Amino acid sequence: MAERKFGWGSRKDNALIGKDIQRIDGVVKCSGKAKYTADFATPGTLIARLLTCKHAHAKLSALDLAIVEKMPGVKAWHQFKEIGAEIKWDGELIAAVAAERADQAEDAIKALEKVVKYEVLEHFVDEADKAGAEAAKRLQKLGRNARSEANKDDVDAGVKKAFADAKVVHKGTYGIVTISHMCLEPHGTHAEWKGDDLDIHMSTQAVSTTPAQFAEGLEIEMSNVTVTADYEGGGFGSKFAAEEWGLATAKMAKQAGKPVRLMLDRATELKVAGTRPSGFAEISIGAAADGTIVAWDSVHWGTAGIAGGGVDVTKLPYVFDFPNRISQQYGLMCNTGPNKAWRAPPHPQLCALTMTAMDDVAAKLGMDSYDLFLKNLSAVTNGREAVYADQMRIAAKEIDWKAKWHKHGDTKGPVKRGLGMALHTWGGGAGACKCTVKIHPDGSVESFVGSQDIGTGTRTVISIVLAETFGLPITGVKVNLGSSKYPASAPSGGSITVGGVSGAHRRAAQTALWQIFDKVQVKYGLESTDGLNAKDGSILNGGDKVCTWKEACSLLGKMPLEVEGTGPKDDKLTSAVVGGVQMADVSVDTETGIVRVHKFVSVQDCGLIIDELTARSQVTGALTMGIAYSLSEERIMDNKTGRYINSDLQNYKLPRIGDIGELVAIMYQPDSEYNRGVIGLGEPPVISPGACLSNAVANAIGVRVPVIPLTPKRVLDALKGARA
Amino acid sequence: MINFEYAQPRTEAEAVEFLQSHGGQTAVLAGGTDLFNLLRSDLIAPKRVVDIKRIDSLKGIQQVSDGLLIGAATTLDEILASPLLSPYHSLRQIADAHHSMQIQAMGTVGGDLCHLPNCWYFRNGYGLLGTVNGESLAADGRNQFHAIFGNRGPAMFVSASRFAPALIAWGAKVRLVGPAPDQVELMPLEYFYVNPKTDKQSVTVLQPGQFVTHVWLPAVEPTSPVEQLSAAYEVLQLEGLDWPLASAAVTLGVSAGIVREAQVVLGHVAPTPWVSLDAATVLMGREVTVELAESAAEAAVAHATPLSENDYKVSIARAAVKRAILKAVDMLNV
């Protein structure tokens, strides 16, 4: 018998893998049958509401929850902050009340609002104001990262010399402001006690790891906790934890002896459920006459909230590394909500800072931006130089770069058109995953995995892998996920889920199939199993039908066959590291400052693609999200009151369908990519939009709009500045 | 939201009666698309909410001897669908520019005209004037969406109504009833708006117990030698539901290519709709060209007084005026 090896089949033989397959849960989601956390209302469920602080920095000086105890309908309450506790940002949770009806909980919160007292302290919220932060003693000097090929012993002198020798030196200021997590489905929890056991329904990226957090926070055993997440409206890095409001929900459920549901309202969601840190930078770049970048010097600052921090200095410049460089980071400790990993952290900011500055070098040299990026590909740090070149060629063809590109600012009329590009990288290696695949004697198939479908299509992808392996239609397999009682799997973050679950399921499924083949061999007196294959509901031997899938499974006897799959393993089913190139065609109305996206092209690799349709959906979703943070989405802090002044969906501006233009998602999958196995895709395509759109705007108007998002105000201010 | 009584009158007189009680601590409910936001965030706390959608006389558009009467409870969809309004291009353009089926189905003309400001200081609980210790937060705060005219204070917000500039440019009047049961008033819409000087005042002249029943529009004579042209240009950052950064509405009476009558009104630039006589004067007696529209636009913003963060709105307002003028004569091509 030939050695049995895990692997993906030959590309041409795939019935499902790599095809356009609709999400298997699309209909239940669109028809409202899918239940999200906010839909959970087991009998007697109490509704909780929150008291939040309206000061950016204060001490809680008075609050007595006793006043709500006698209020109608109120069954439980929770105080997040003790008297004397320091409150560090607008929106911090102070107390919660659970009542039979929402309006009763609201009345109780209103009563608390009348009695709560704070001692207001000095705040600092201006994330871009480095000098102000220094004066207010809110500035951290963080890491410095430097190297010089010109002078390895004295790096500073080497970098200085590289600048002195450079043909052109460009100096610019850049920035990308803080945005908040804005999942369609806000954070929230439904908690119900059954004796000592706690049932949690919550929107989470981590069903397998959150029970431990509940157990620790509630001082109960981990085995008592079940976390379930059936359907989720996005996570994007903000939903890994039990969270203080989740623990409070469980505590109130215990106090009341009834289930409790607490969802964050949108303003609170924007204020406390996580932000993407800002980055502002002064960047100098030295380049040779042919556009080869020889030197980089940057100072950047920003904030991840009260902890300071910001964008990791060790990754700047991004994707590229230059022979001589210095980067220095500062953090601003602001009275603003905390950072939480935001889709591809912190690559969108790194990309925005690096590639806008690089593009300005092209402008300064009068070079086509395309040529400048191409010229510098030898400096990429992920070994994907050739892939980028190929992706650039494909993207350029799609957007008609050669015909449409013009020198920066070289168009007439009030509405100007321009092209821009950027490129990115991401890891996306498979995460830890364990699953059980169960084949019943009647031929039905199910699997169990403690992973979750955060909206990315994980259920669908697993179904495809199982159905492909067993030669079944996609409806012939049933995937069970989203419970902490299933075999433990890694949280869904870092684009590691698709590799994790597809590798583990393929291994389990192939192992199970081989066992079935062995039984078929005996039953049908075959010489070997080498020619056996499962296809179209049958077991084939070198193309000839031996028996049906059901007949084969009936050989299992009375007991289902259960096989465990694990991963990741070094067996080529999965791999890591992707590239990706994006190009945009925009127009800028120089009288109103409004930027419109005409066409936005993404060429993205991610190894072997299991479902082309959901893969493209990830890309178009990422481009849409990218357009949001590039053109309109931002957190606006009010310096005077210290408050998050636009924490509502009227002023926290997100694009609608009319704002996104034509999105083109080209999946880059030559055989060389297919053969690498599965790699994650969720994050990479959201990285480039900031730089790409900013570069397109700069090409259109001939002026860099330094800070993203490129709102009408920033565009018009930049144009006015350039005229002055 | 605090509990309130709910009343559903069938006639204007009943509505006035319902609105008068509780010392006038009552609110009119039309489409409710903003009223519920105000209630839920406790920005208003009426003892009674009076739903005017069941009053037949407030619904729809009817012809009267000297023009049209638009009922205050007429929805944006009805504005779009009414053949009677087809000569009034600017009004339809505004209803259309809402770009939101939900708001077009629910939102009403009266609700738009009486919409409280969207100023984020007001909406976050700092009062209509947006102050702390009597000091305006917007004056040198986050004022990027605030006023560039009429902003010497204390009010810095911009008037929210999207229809008011176009209606004023058409010479519309509002019909108010109350607070006395048989008190009826018809006033030019321009005078309906107030730039409040104290926090006791509101954004309109409406007294407690008084409400808008109709908007009157002068007739457009199709056979008149002076052709009535109009247009509105709203600068919207987003294609979906959004508030204009600035807008302009114009009506022009044109005969033999020469402007004989002109009204230019800006929106979202001042605490009230902002009539620009300067811009209108530039247009009078002239033939509309791109250059003339630019001069009128320049005149419209010449005396703007932008705040610390909203200089860019001057450029936007200028563009809105220029484009509204060109759009009215069908010369706009951006």
Ligand SMILES: Cc1cc2nc3c(=O)[nH]c(=O)nc-3n(C[C@H](O)[C@H](O)[C@H](O)COP(=O)(O)OP(=O)(O)OC[C@H]3O[C@@H](n4cnc5c(N)ncnc54)[C@H](O)[C@@H]3O)c2cc1C
């Ligand atoms: C989530 C959301 C976002 C929105 N965003 C936008 C946006 O971005 N851009 C935009 O243009 N619109 C927006 N709107 C819509 C806006 O609220 C409506 O377009 C419309 O102006 C309100 O009409 P209404 O009939 O629903 O008013 P209501 O909410 O019923 O009333 C508005 C105000 O007018 C008063 N009022 C109503 N009728 C009368 C009357 N006849 N006499 C006296 N007072 C009266 C009410 O008491 C209330 O104070 C939004 C609405 C929602 C729900």
